[in-house]
Amino acid sequence: MSTDLLISKPVNKEYDLEQKIEVEIKMREGSARLLAAARHRAQSLEAARALLTSNERMSAYMAELQRRKKESSNKPSLPVSAARVSLSDLRIPLMWRDSDHFKNRGDYRRFAVFCLARVGTEIHDTALLCPVDRALTDVTFPDVLIFNNVPAEFEVTLEIYSHILQEDLSIASTPRRIKRSIHSSISRTVGKRLAASLRDELNSGEIGPHFELMASARLTLDDTDDNIHTHDLILNNLENKNHSLPLFGHFCCRLAAQPECVTKEACSGSIILDGQTCWARIQRFTLQAWDSRKLADEEQSPFSILPINRETLIQRSKSSSRELRISNTIEGSEKMTTIRLETADEAQKWLRQLVAHAKDHLRWRHAAETIQDVPSIESARNSFISNKRQGSLYDETPLIESVETDYAATRPTVHEIFGLTPSTSLSSCSSTSSPPSLRSRSLSTSGARKSGSATLRSHWPFSNKNHD
Template identity: 35%
Template sequence: MSHDILMKLCSVLKFLFLGRGLWVRVTILRREAGKEMDAMPQCQDSDIQKKIDHEIRMRDGACKLLAACSQRDQALEAAKSLQTCSTRIMAYMSELQRMKEAQVMQNVPRRSSDAGPMDDRLPCKGKVAISDLRIPLMWKDTEYFKNKGELHRCAVFCLLQLGGEIFDTDMVIVDRTLTDICFDNTIAFNEASPGFELRIELYSCCSEDDYSAGSTPRKLASKLSSSLGRSAGKKLRAAMEPGACSPVSNGGAAPLLLPVPSVPGPKYHLLAHTTLSLSHVQDSFRTHDLTILGNEECSYWLPLYGSMCCRLAAQPHCMTQQMMGGWLKVKQCGGDPQTWTKVYAILKATSLFCYQRQEDVEANVEPALTIGINKETRIRASEKDPLSKGQNICISNRYGGEEVTHTLNTESREDTHHWMEAFWQHFYDMSQWKQCCDDLMKIELPSPRKPAPVTPKQGSLYHEMAPLSTPSCEGLLLQDNAVSAEIRALLSSYYNDSY
């Protein structure tokens, strides 16, 4: 088969298989044709792989910890960490897959008719923050007001995912004494695009069962082994001993990455979810619909109204960062043609700030002149001014019923091109981020968390871990029955990286 035929076959099969995640076959065909695909940028590949390796270590530590827990709260926290790590692993693997698919598409030869528009302008990134998450509950009158019936209690938390970033909220214990599930966390995603999709998942786990997951199977195995005899009992103990978090590993090969490894102990279930986008961003609290899963027969069930309330704010980089800066000459239209003022101009948010000196920008000095730059502003480059060496840029705004025009003068046509390109990019960013560019939305992030004090009822699982009393957990416990140094190191690293 000739080289050209193989290359064409490669392109066809690539489009057929890409949507099904079979991009590996394309690589094989490329190699057969004697031309391998370009490698993904090494730094990005390495960063994502490091994240995956880190979460795998954290997941393994959470599995070992879950198997060693003897208290209910400890087991619930460990199961929460396990669910979070597993979700992050799957998200990072999907991100790695998307990067490889994008690399494949870059190597696909396009016909001239498929070239698309010449302007491949991309919008700026931005920060998206969600805060004050509230989920109302709908208890029956007999449960909430008359306090009748069985006290149903669940542990719940939220996972929030935007692109390859995943964050978790604190765990909350919910029963009929609460009217709302409240999460006080403020979570920010720093590299969101205007087409972002923020997925919010509510996980629930019944907390009424005895979650001494680490000791119960061993105790049961010990009792059965004494009744069955030494040989049969030894086999039973080996079968009931909780293994590593990953499934089977063949000859030291990489473990299978399942979403949630099978480990004895509590299991969280997806109770409800929703997806928020740019249209939901508003500088106030809003109510959003939830998609509820499960029913009253599920042990993790909670009576949700089917809605959630939160504040979703966004700050595009064009509203918070300097998009362009440089020296200009400015005059107001209708003034003396010979009167020009040299200023250092900064394009940021909805204004062009003009300072007398460049040092005034860092010193936070009030600008000498502010020219509005918004969605209604009109900008054009005029012909070369015969009285000046540069080229003029006219900026027109309407204030009330009157049009006000400011004229800027650059040193050269090249400077004019750079400024005009910055203005067009700024207008494009505003058109993509829409209402987020009307005014700068306020995002208040909490100060970094401090280590929780060691108290019987508060603090993270790492800081609360109590000594265990089961002497048969070799490899997990130290001589003083504390959690092994390995698990403590993993948890310490996890909490430090998270905060």
């Protein structure tokens, strides 16, 4: 009977995978029809994004299906601890030239941008941001992407896709009209480069917008934290440089992982703890005990909490097959706790769960030591609806920061250095205005820095996590 169960389990998994492939095939067909029938730019872009996402999911499902069919189905699979992983606060700075952003001239390009995040066969896409042009210093996505049943050895792959909006140029409304009016609107050098890109687009024969992979990144358990950190991007070299999104080479995000045993109990039941009968539960890397099950169901405070972590020693008692010994080192001294079960089988079950719980603590490392917050799907949706675009990274970031607290309260910001009011952004400065020079303002603040004898450090958000 047990052999039949082991064989049928992979078959059910393969059936579920085939069902997912069928769903994505239908989604792909629907997106292709919508793309062919679309008459507005927003419809075409959304359909192209949905089509690309469906293609990526279908490819991932088919590759996983082939991998499972090659593996032997007779091998019993051991239970592996899983977690919920969230990717949020995704922010990608852009690198425009000074004349492009501050003076609003030069680079005419506009883009439509979205991201794909994948863990194994689970792939999520972000919202489509359009248009992204020289007025924006960074691309901010409000999405909170949730991944379920993620093993400790997970790898999150983030991919940034963009499409250049040729028809968004102010000199014309369609590529063909742009091509006819190049000679009278822009310089000869830029015109040749633009005409070549438009000719490729007109002769490609592709239906609808084509999104290209701009950059990618890989994140693991080591990158998880409750705070936002900066990570490196691997930029993709395109043949047509004019289609490349001006990426800075870094991005900011919050990647959090929460093991399932934090919110779900691994085992519960009646035990005898140091001679006292109680109701116990293994959860959140602890063994919690209450006087009765009713108190546990009411979420009352337990009278005993034993840590179950990588340092915990768990073994069966030599004197009785129904007893287990749990040893912890607390404040330099060893504390031994004995629990007694009704039968030897119960003792074996609790021993197995306690040992697995301790191994999970070792496997999840810092994510088990400090519990990270992973929002639920409902709260993630509410965050997506209510979240508004943040301000510019240029406007929000102080140029310098002091380690000392007395100077931190009076450190100059971008607005103070350039003589701007809080309601004025850097992009609103005209070229004819003559604010005090950066050198004079730096000299005026040097006295405060010298008197505080504080060590200054860079405060740009593009520094690596290790430098925070």
